Amino acid sequence: xxxxxxxxxxxxxxxxxxxxxxxxxxxxxxxxxxxxxxxxxxxxxxxxxxxxxxxxxxxxxxxxxxxxxxxxxxxxxxxxxxxxxxxxxxxxxxxxxxxxxxxxxxxxxxxxxxxxxxxxxxxxxxxxxxxxxxxxxxxxxxxxxxxxxxxxxxxxxxxxxxxxxxxxxxxxxxxxxxxxxxxxxxxxxxxxxxxxxxxxxxxxxxxxxxxxxxxxxxxxxxxxxxxxxxxxxxxxxxxxxxxxxxxxxxxxxxxxxxxxxxxxxxxxxxxxxxxxxxxxxxxxxxxxxxxxxxxxxxxxxxxxxxxxxxxxxxxxxxxxxxxxxxxxxxxxxxxxxxxxxxxxxxxxxxxxxxxxxxxxxxxxxxxxxxxxxxxxxxxxxxxxxxxxxxxxxxxxxxxxxxxxxxxxxxx
RNA sequence: CGGAGUGUGGCGCAGUUGGUAGCGCGCAGCGUUCGGGACGCUGAGGCCGGCGGUUCAAGUCCGCCCACUCCGACCA
Numbered sequence: 225x226x227x228x229x230x231x232x233x234x235x236x237x238x239x240x241x242x243x244x245x246x247x248x249x250x251x252x253x254x255x256x257x258x259x260x261x262x263x264x265x266x267x268x269x270x271x272x273x274x275x276x277x278x279x280x281x282x283x284x285x286x287x288x289x290x291x292x293x294x295x296x297x298x299x300x301x302x303x304x305x306x307x308x309x310x311x312x313x314x315x316x317x318x319x320x321x322x323x324x325x326x327x328x329x330x331x332x333x334x335x336x337x338x339x340x341x342x343x344x345x346x347x348x349x350x351x352x353x354x355x356x357x358x359x360x361x362x363x364x365x366x367x368x369x370x371x372x373x374x375x376x377x378x379x380x381x382x383x384x385x386x387x388x389x390x391x392x393x394x395x396x397x398x399x400x401x402x403x404x405x406x407x408x409x410x411x412x413x414x415x416x417x418x419x420x421x422x423x424x425x426x427x428x429x430x431x432x433x434x435x436x437x438x439x440x441x442x443x444x445x446x447x448x449x450x451x452x453x454x455x456x457x458x459x460x461x462x463x464x465x466x467x468x469x470x471x472x473x474x475x476x477x478x479x480x481x482x483x484x485x486x487x488x489x490x491x492x493x494x495x496x497x498x499x500x501x502x503x504x505x506x507x508x509x510x511x512x513x514x515x516x517x518x519x520x521x522x523x524x525x526x527x528x529x530x531x532x533x534x535x536x537x538x539x540x541x542x543x544x545x546x547x548x549x550x551x552x553x554x555x556x557x558x559x560x561x562x563x564x565x566x567x568x569x570x571x572x573x574x575x576x577x578x579x580x581x582x583x584x585x586x587x588x589x590x591x592x593x594x595x596x597x598x599x600x601x602x603x604x605x606x607x608x609x610x611x612x613x614x615x616x617x618x619x620x621x622x623x624x625x626x627x628x629x630x631x632x633x634x635x
Numbered sequence: 636c637g638g639a640g641u642g643u644g645g646c647g648c649a650g651u652u653g654g655u656a657g658c659g660c661g662c663a664g665c666g667u668u669c670g671g672g673a674c675g676c677u678g679a680g681g682c683c684g685g686c687g688g689u690u691c692a693a694g695u696c697c698g699c700c701c702a703c704u705c706c707g708a709c710c711a
Contacts, residue, residue: 240661244648244703245705248705265703445710480711481711588673
């Protein structure tokens with residue numbers, strides 16, 4: 225990722241008006257701000273600004289995944305029908321899977337990778353000494369949603385980090401499983417979200433109960449329940465009649481930002497021959513689980529939660545740049561001063577977006593800065609003299625500081 | 636797939652009882668401006684979502700189709 229950018233060179237520029245027909249906040253601001261572009265319902269380009277945000281989210285996820293001992297790789301998105309037939313999901317998941325025929329052969333576009341991972345495991349794992357295995361990748365998922373909606377929150381094509389783990393015993397699986405749950409909570413904390421662990425059903429993934437990570441939001445399409453004494457919240461699907469009478473029961477609208485599935489041995493390992501030889505010389509199926517986070521949905525969720533009527537307010541950890549530098553004035557002397565500030569920040573490894581346009585008035589530059597939502601705005605103008613004006617996106621207060629002080633505050 | 640809405644220069648919109656398309660923004664050039672989406676002058680830019688029909692004449696009326704948004708069914 226490049227560290228700095230002159231706004232005059234950034235592709236593309238902001239939009240003054242909201243694209244007609246867009247209702248969801250994330251779609252409006254992400255499109256106006258130049259973060260995403262819609263090709264068709266549910267299919268978006270991540271433009272340079274949006275790609276930076278998603279890359280930062282991915283970096284955080286990657287750190288936390290690596291910390292659990294997982295290894296990153298990259299799996300294919302074009303799959304043969306045969307592998308999906310081994311678990312019966314070619315038919316079971318027909319509704320969500322893009323399937324097509326080419327040259328008399330049936331293919332699918334990937335909507336998940338359990339089968340592909342299990343294929344890797346049966347090929348490469350033979351002994352308990354090879355376990356556990358935890359592998360993940362970031363890649364596009366294709367899902368034939370009946371209706372794409374809510375901007376980038378529910379697309380037909382989206383980015384996902386999916387992690388898979390295989391273990392010799394159930395104990396080891398569950399230990400790792402809850403370790404990943406902790407890692408997920410840390411990830412969401414780092415992007416300033418309070419995620420609620422929620423019991424859910426597994427859909428086309430498993431009949432076992434699974435866990436979702438939900439973030440409270442009025443625009444969420446899920447409803448979760450919490451009650452006195454419950455360790456985890458519960459999804460609508462798993463609520464029993466008794467649960468509905470629980471004391472202190474409360475319903476919360478929420479957005480699902482992650483989920484984890486403990487599969488056991490039956491659905492994938494036994495069906496696909498994912499066996500290893502244990503210490504006791506017995507052939508046993510591996511204990512298997514998968515874990516997902518959608519970084520593009522996460523980006524949309526952040527916009528839904530962190531914005532005001534002027535635009536986005538990015539958490540520091542995922543903002544496309546750390547500071548948004550604006551120059552006001554047509555005087556060469558002021559412009560040179562702003563250029564110098566830009567170079568000084570760059571020399572100190574500060575990620576800076578520099579609005580150096582000289583054919584645009586101050587009002588528009590301020591409006592663009594608010595819309596784009598970088599946490600700190602710096603202004604160089606006639607008024608600021610040798611100093612630089614400092615303002616946080618989420619505060620009204622401004623102050624004049626020298627560059628050293630600014631560098632200090634940024635650290 | 637059911638229900639509701641919307642498709643007109645790049646973007647946002649107007650277009651009356653049918654008579655051959657207009658506004659704002661943006662864009663290009665020139666000049667003036669420079670702390671909250673500045674101003675003046677000049678200019679470029681349009682198969683009115685598509686196909687078919689009615690009519691002397693269709694952006695406008697009729698039929699079919701497509702796309703997008705919202706609600707629902709499905710779901711990270």
